[in-house]
Amino acid sequence: MRHFNVKGLVLSAVTGFTALIFCAQPAAAVTGSGGGGDYPSGEEVFQLTAQQTQGTFVDVDGSSGPSLGDEFVVSGNLLRGSTTVGTYSEICTLTRTAPADEFDLQCAADLALPQGQLTLQGGFTVTSAGPGDIDLAITGGTGRYRTAHGTVHGVATSSTETRLTVHLIR
Numbered sequence: 001m002r003h004f005n006v007k008g009l010v011l012s013a014v015t016g017f018t019a020l021i022f023c024a025q026p027a028a029a030v031t032g033s034g035g036g037g038d039y040p041s042g043e044e045v046f047q048l049t050a051q052q053t054q055g056t057f058v059d060v061d062g063s064s065g066p067s068l069g070d071e072f073v074v075s076g077n078l079l080r081g082s083t084t085v086g087t088y089s090e091i092c093t094l095t096r097t098a099p100a101d102e103f104d105l106q107c108a109a110d111l112a113l114p115q116g117q118l119t120l121q122g123g124f125t126v127t128s129a130g131p132g133d134i135d136l137a138i139t140g141g142t143g144r145y146r147t148a149h150g151t152v153h154g155v156a157t158s159s160t161e162t163r164l165t166v167h168l169i170r
Contacts, residue, residue, distance in 0.1 A: 049079040052160045066103045070094040086113040101128040116143020
């Protein structure tokens with residue numbers, strides 16, 4: 001296995017993931033009508049921009065490459081357009097290494113918004129090219145989101161920002 005800068009790649013991947021989930025163009029909320037529209041009744045679709053403000057890599061065994069159990073912890077702000085509307089935090093654990101400079105991350109995240117929190121979970125593969133698009137499950141929430149489920153699709157737009165499209169079903 002060729003060793004590569006795992007700290008830099010993981011930081012970039014998780015940041016990209018975080019940005020993917022939380023970064024956006026000016027946010028738009030759409031509630032489906034259930035009558036032949038693009039979204040089923042009760043589904044709300046909106047975009048956020050995730051901007052990383054803090055992050056660290058935890059190398060559990062001190063090896064030079066990725067190893068099982070290594071973690072990345074990141075947090076930052078959630079934006080709608082240029083307005084901060086909340087915060088997020090995320091922790092990812094490396095769960096599989098493979099030849100050809102790739103590894104899997106399992107991540108848990110929360111989005112803290114004015115009317116409650118959304119919790120997210122999922123895994124993805126990171127290669128030397130980066131994480132690609134990421135899809136996470138909405139596993140629950142609090143407040144307005146206490147019955148939430150659905151998905152979040154993220155696309156990294158830079159090393160510190162991600163465009164998130166939230167498909168929220170309540």
